[in-house]
Amino acid sequence: MAEISINGSSYQVDDDRTILSAARELGYDIPTLCHHSVISDCGACRVCLIENKKSGNLMPSCTTKVTDGMVIETENKRLRRARKTVIELLLSDHPNDCMTCEADGNCELQDLAYEFGIDKPAYGGFKEEPRFTIERDNPFIEHDPDKCILCGRCIRVDQEVQCSDAIEFVERGFAAKVGAALKKDLGDEDSSCVFCGQCVEICPTGALSYAPSLGEGREYQLKKTETTCGYCGVGCKLELKSRDNRVVEAGSIYRDNLPNPDGEACVKGRFGYEFIDHPDRLSRPLIKDKESGEFKETDWEEALDYVVDNFRRIKREHGAEAFGALCSARCSNEDNYLIQKLMRAAIGTHTIDHCARL
Amino acid sequence: MAKIASPRDLTQYQKQAKAARDKIETFITMCGGTGCEGSGCREVINEMDRKLAEKELQESISLKVTGCQGFCEKGPLMVVRPAGNFYCNIQPDDVEEIIEKTVLKGESISRLEYQDPKTEEKILKEEDIPFYQNQERVVFKNNGFISPTSIEDYFSVDGYSGLVEALFNMSQEEIIEEVINSGLRGRGGGGFPTGQKWRFTYQEDSDPKYVICNSDEGDPGAYMDRSILEGNPHLVLEGMMIGAYAIGSSQGFIYVRAEYPLAVKHINIAIEQAREWGLLGDDILGSGFNFDVEIMEGAGAFICGEETALMASIEGKRGMPRPKPPFPATSGLWGQPTNINNVETFGNVPLIIKNGADWFNSIGTENSKGSKIFSLVGKVNNTGLIEVPMGITLREIVFDVGGGIPGGKEVKAVQSGGPSGGCIPKDLLDIPVDFDRLSEVGSIMGSGGLVVMDEDTCMVDVAKFFLDFTQDESCGECPPCRIGTRRMLEILNRITSGEGKEGDIELLKRLGEDIIDTSLCGLGQTAPNPVISTIQYFKDEYEAHIYDKACPAGVCQDLIYYNIIEEECRACDRCRRVCPVEAIEGEPGGDPYILYDDICIRCGNCIEECPFSAIEIIPGQKE
Numbered sequence A: 001m002a003e004i005s006i007n008g009s010s011y012q013v014d015d016d017r018t019i020l021s022a023a024r025e026l027g028y029d030i031p032t033l034c035h036h037s038v039i040s041d042c043g044a045c046r047v048c049l050i051e052n053k054k055s056g057n058l059m060p061s062c063t064t065k066v067t068d069g070m071v072i073e074t075e076n077k078r079l080r081r082a083r084k085t086v087i088e089l090l091l092s093d094h095p096n097d098c099m100t101c102e103a104d105g106n107c108e109l110q111d112l113a114y115e116f117g118i119d120k121p122a123y124g125g126f127k128e129e130p131r132f133t134i135e136r137d138n139p140f141i142e143h144d145p146d147k148c149i150l151c152g153r154c155i156r157v158d159q160e161v162q163c164s165d166a167i168e169f170v171e172r173g174f175a176a177k178v179g180a181a182l183k184k185d186l187g188d189e190d191s192s193c194v195f196c197g198q199c200v201e202i203c204p205t206g207a208l209s210y211a212p213s214l215g216e217g218r219e220y221q222l223k224k225t226e227t228t229c230g231y232c233g234v235g236c237k238l239e240l241k242s243r244d245n246r247v248v249e250a251g252s253i254y255r256d257n258l259p260n261p262d263g264e265a266c267v268k269g270r271f272g273y274e275f276i277d278h279p280d281r282l283s284r285p286l287i288k289d290k291e292s293g294e295f296k297e298t299d300w301e302e303a304l305d306y307v308v309d310n311f312r313r314i315k316r317e318h319g320a321e322a323f324g325a326l327c328s329a330r331c332s333n334e335d336n337y338l339i340q341k342l343m344r345a346a347i348g349t350h351t352i353d354h355c356a357r358l
Numbered sequence B: 001m002a003k004i005a006s007p008r009d010l011t012q013y014q015k016q017a018k019a020a021r022d023k024i025e026t027f028i029t030m031c032g033g034t035g036c037e038g039s040g041c042r043e044v045i046n047e048m049d050r051k052l053a054e055k056e057l058q059e060s061i062s063l064k065v066t067g068c069q070g071f072c073e074k075g076p077l078m079v080v081r082p083a084g085n086f087y088c089n090i091q092p093d094d095v096e097e098i099i100e101k102t103v104l105k106g107e108s109i110s111r112l113e114y115q116d117p118k119t120e121e122k123i124l125k126e127e128d129i130p131f132y133q134n135q136e137r138v139v140f141k142n143n144g145f146i147s148p149t150s151i152e153d154y155f156s157v158d159g160y161s162g163l164v165e166a167l168f169n170m171s172q173e174e175i176i177e178e179v180i181n182s183g184l185r186g187r188g189g190g191g192f193p194t195g196q197k198w199r200f201t202y203q204e205d206s207d208p209k210y211v212i213c214n215s216d217e218g219d220p221g222a223y224m225d226r227s228i229l230e231g232n233p234h235l236v237l238e239g240m241m242i243g244a245y246a247i248g249s250s251q252g253f254i255y256v257r258a259e260y261p262l263a264v265k266h267i268n269i270a271i272e273q274a275r276e277w278g279l280l281g282d283d284i285l286g287s288g289f290n291f292d293v294e295i296m297e298g299a300g301a302f303i304c305g306e307e308t309a310l311m312a313s314i315e316g317k318r319g320m321p322r323p324k325p326p327f328p329a330t331s332g333l334w335g336q337p338t339n340i341n342n343v344e345t346f347g348n349v350p351l352i353i354k355n356g357a358d359w360f361n362s363i364g365t366e367n368s369k370g371s372k373i374f375s376l377v378g379k380v381n382n383t384g385l386i387e388v389p390m391g392i393t394l395r396e397i398v399f400d401v402g403g404g405i406p407g408g409k410e411v412k413a414v415q416s417g418g419p420s421g422g423c424i425p426k427d428l429l430d431i432p433v434d435f436d437r438l439s440e441v442g443s444i445m446g447s448g449g450l451v452v453m454d455e456d457t458c459m460v461d462v463a464k465f466f467l468d469f470t471q472d473e474s475c476g477e478c479p480p481c482r483i484g485t486r487r488m489l490e491i492l493n494r495i496t497s498g499e500g501k502e503g504d505i506e507l508l509k510r511l512g513e514d515i516i517d518t519s520l521c522g523l524g525q526t527a528p529n530p531v532i533s534t535i536q537y538f539k540d541e542y543e544a545h546i547y548d549k550a551c552p553a554g555v556c557q558d559l560i561y562y563n564i565i566e567e568e569c570r571a572c573d574r575c576r577r578v579c580p581v582e583a584i585e586g587e588p589g590g591d592p593y594i595l596y597d598d599i600c601i602r603c604g605n606c607i608e609e610c611p612f613s614a615i616e617i618i619p620g621q622k623e
């Protein structure tokens, strides 16, 4: 245990934890940008600075561990000025694009700009002319380096959680940006990107977006439904986001004790939802015409009667074990549940399988 | 060759090496350092080799190519020993005469001797030249004396005696205690007490521990560390070994920039030799201590000199700093306790162990002990590498060692600490070179850059130069440094191009303070220093740029103009002929010439050409 003083009050806290986590648990609000619970901390963004009253230094609370006898302040004039300058500098190299930005309402930079009341950055105003071009060379992820604050969250999730090492900082100083490691684009043949989308999920700004979701609605316009991905036996939790009853994005859920606690997903879970509203999808029953061999559309009445009659006959003639059911990951979990219920309870067989049986 | 198995063996080899050296009648040391390389020492060395062979003198006369001897301004340099004739600016054509007269007959060649610019007297010996007289060559002592590629030469100057002392006569604690008592502070820029750092690493209960020698040396114009590695690599190795033994490490790394091929070559040779002789490897000298060293070549980014970025780079990651704590002593290379010191710091260690803390302590001031190597450049007569005792004043450095300002100009300021340092105005030149005093006046000791500026230097332009460097070398990780230094540079560019406005000085100060306060690593935390210190001492120059649109020193092109003084112009037509843009008009022998400011590109050709000093630079913008 360590005895520490925060803003004049004393606390006993576990040592080996960071100032940020201890202080937040005690109810002190400290802004952050480069911190995220599922990745390591690097102390890069400098908005979580606190003042060490003994040394007189400002220190990043996300990387500094508590030590016995530590005396800190999380809020004072000097800190407010320091944090405000950092945010102003970020905004001075940022377009004033919230109006049309995909991330509006779901952007940590926007929130901080609002909280610190910055109408116009003191150091040269907002970025007028883009310095980079938007990268849209693959069907899944769009990258706008002009909106990037170089917090490095995407890189750390890619390297530490997904272990793809597909992206890295490139160049240095003012020219630094996030780029595909060694290659020109994530979609390149040699890129190790697997399009898990975790970098997009973790990005605090609008610098990374899902290409298929562009223009489909802001975060606050989307309905969120927690679900278990049906593609495989891992059973990842995902948050499907829909608008007007159409799924437009598959987001991550960060929660302990899930099969994917750090928001992991694979390319199918993340992007394979377009079939739901695909025009080729069958919405009416079809019966095969025995003579021509063609499927003909019919109504539910006739189709169900046809199935029931034949099921009854087969069961009578050959027994329940003559049945087997194979269901699909592209059906909803509820559909999958019902088909096994039907097989077990109504038909009486356990011969049931599914393409996600890994 | 046998390995050295015990301290007695080593003493034996040292004796042999000394005897072998003393047997040679004459030996010539020729500087092969960076500066002399640039002024053509290779040709002289080749010629000397050829001539000695031709005259069949190779047996009795030995030619040694040494590391940097410091007086780069006068290179190529040569000393003919034991008489000690010191020759400068030698050309291949001089070689024949040197051998015939000096080497064979002991006559001096007056033409090649150093001439004191003040007294115009010729000076025969190295030690009588003011440049050397006012120095205290401790780490550099043997640089101009031994061959860096010969371990026997190092033996001949009692090399590795410090290691023996440490391994056989001292405990780990005693070594650390000795280094603490010596008062040695890090020479890499931060000035942290070396012994204390060793103690922290020693106290960590974890294995393995690492030792790193920081030879990245990225400051513009600095080449102190390079010259030590090139000239005396075994000294650094010995220092590392003592440090490693003291903290309990068996693996060391030398991180050196790949742009220093000669340093890399020499340190590689030294490591190979040390391994062959049993000074690196297992059970060194029979002491039970194991230690080896690996060289890592850096790609030359300035930020890779910062210790945490350097370690990331050794680990194969992008060279980016991380916040401290944890400090390398607790969690360094691959998360293990690591002690990192600068080349010059390690270079002092064998001397402290050999001669004792009290000896080291006797040089310097209360809180700054020993000597410091500087690279003295800028508007000063004697440029080069100098090693001076701590406590010497800046004035002594500039005027006694440096020989004053060329062209009879006035000194204006001295910049120390490179891009992290500040400008010290001429009124403060009497302060001693001391870690604490330098930071009190807004600069830092730094790693050893010392730039002398005269009255023709524009301080805003100087600040811009350094900031341009740091903003370019920023790693880009944290916003205050990445964007903040950029914004400061934009403001400075505005000011020097005549677009400065009211409030700019305050904005620069405020932003500079915030960058210092909020940046992640030492680069950002010090980058605004050159701007802040020039605002502190030369605010009037900033104001002249902003309000009068004038550069008082006549440097900033947009804030000066060229003018032909009518009364002086004799219409000789010479200026008109050299102007590349036809900005000057006139008839030879006719009326005074006319210079059109809107056409003039301020190249300076005309002013150089005019024999009557009829052209002047006027600060300000032409009405």
Ligand SMILES: Cc1cc2nc3c(=O)[nH]c(=O)nc-3n(C[C@H](O)[C@H](O)[C@H](O)COP(=O)(O)O)c2cc1C
Binding pocket: B185, B186, B187, B188, B189, B190, B191, B192, B194, B214, B215, B216, B217, B218, B219, B302, B303, B304, B305, B306, B307, B308, B340, B341, B342, B343, B345, B346, B447, B521, B522, B523
């Ligand atoms: C931007 C930056 C560059 C640095 N470059 C060097 C360098 O080139 N050489 C060096 O010895 N120290 C350099 N340092 C200091 C090192 O981080 C470290 O403090 C030093 O190597 C410790 O050795 P010392 O205690 O012997 O001085 C640099 C620091 C910063 C912030």
Ligand code: SF4
Binding pocket: A094, A095, A096, A097, A098, A099, A101, A102, A103, A104, A105, A107, A108, A109, A110, A147, A205, A206, A207
């Ligand atoms: S990234 Fe955030 S701050 Fe930037 S334009 Fe988009 S919403 Fe606004």
Ligand code: SF4
Binding pocket: A157, A158, A162, A164, A165, A166, A167, A186, A192, A193, A194, A195, A196, A197, A198, A199, A200
């Ligand atoms: S999509 Fe996944 S694999 Fe590709 S860069 Fe992002 S995190 Fe890495």
Ligand code: SF4
Binding pocket: A147, A148, A149, A150, A151, A152, A153, A154, A155, A178, A199, A202, A203, A204, A205, A207, A208
């Ligand atoms: S792309 Fe997003 S997550 Fe990645 S560094 Fe930029 S702002 Fe951070």
Ligand code: SF4
Binding pocket: B303, B321, B473, B474, B475, B476, B477, B478, B479, B481, B482, B519, B520, B521, B522, B523, B524, B525
């Ligand atoms: S201060 Fe500059 S060099 Fe240091 S981490 Fe920040 S951006 Fe990189």
Ligand code: SF4
Binding pocket: B562, B578, B579, B580, B581, B582, B583, B584, B595, B599, B600, B601, B602, B603, B604, B605, B606, B607
């Ligand atoms: S400074 Fe150069 S451009 Fe200007 S007048 Fe003289 S010669 Fe011509």
Ligand code: FES
Binding pocket: A031, A032, A033, A034, A035, A042, A043, A044, A045, A046, A047, A048, A049, A060, A061, A062, A063
């Ligand atoms: S959250 Fe701590 S520095 Fe970014």
